[in-house]
Amino acid sequence: MPDSDLSTEMLPRLQQELEELIRLSEATEQDRAPVALDQQSVGRLSRMDAMQGQALAQASDVRRRARKVAVEAALRRIELGEYGYCEDCGEPIAAGRLRVDPATRFCISCAQSSER
Template sequence: MEGIQAFQKKGHKKIRNVFKIPSLTKHICEHGVLCMTDSQNLMVYRNQLQKSLCAIEEYLDKTEESAEAVSPDKSLGRLSRMEAMQDQQLILEARRRKKMQKVAVLSALQRIENNQFGDCIFCGKPISPERLEAAPESSTCVSCS
């Protein structure tokens, strides 16, 4: 009951066993967990994930040419060639990470479609709203990650 009273003291309104926080447009259940039954919350996360997906795809398109191997016929000095190869490796690693992020975003979008978004894929417990706000593509709770 301490959590409920703390919510009420802060001026949050109780709506059918769900608290609405004025500063946020999210509904929090009694246990302080985001209720994923609210379709508006899911739309917010879906929009964030779709924006992330567009940004990732744009980055991958922009860096595709830079990730190509340094051709030996380029007239570069030995040090310049090594710098170009090092730059290429950095870009390849950044692209690899972006591709992994893209898979996570697509997976989160699929979980929204399957009504499984917001639950840890390992333990099944709800993922904290703070974690989802920071990284909506999160598929695990803090304990399982």
């Protein structure tokens, strides 16, 4: 059975990470906005650079949103008293694994067998 102290230890880390993810998403909203076509002030190459920057910001936001979902799910598992158990086999997840990634959902055996 996972240590309840582990849930207590991971709760502030997960809450802090969630706040940081939200802050980063808000801070980079302008970078993800569509690039305006203004031939007067932005040349073709500059616009291509701006579009590339936009694409990178959008890709980062996709990863950030996926991580946000994982962190929110971990916080729900803590609330429900289900934190620290593998979603596949139901066995406890090693404390070291949870300390590396507090939002992990699978024990090492299930993660390796399904290559998540």
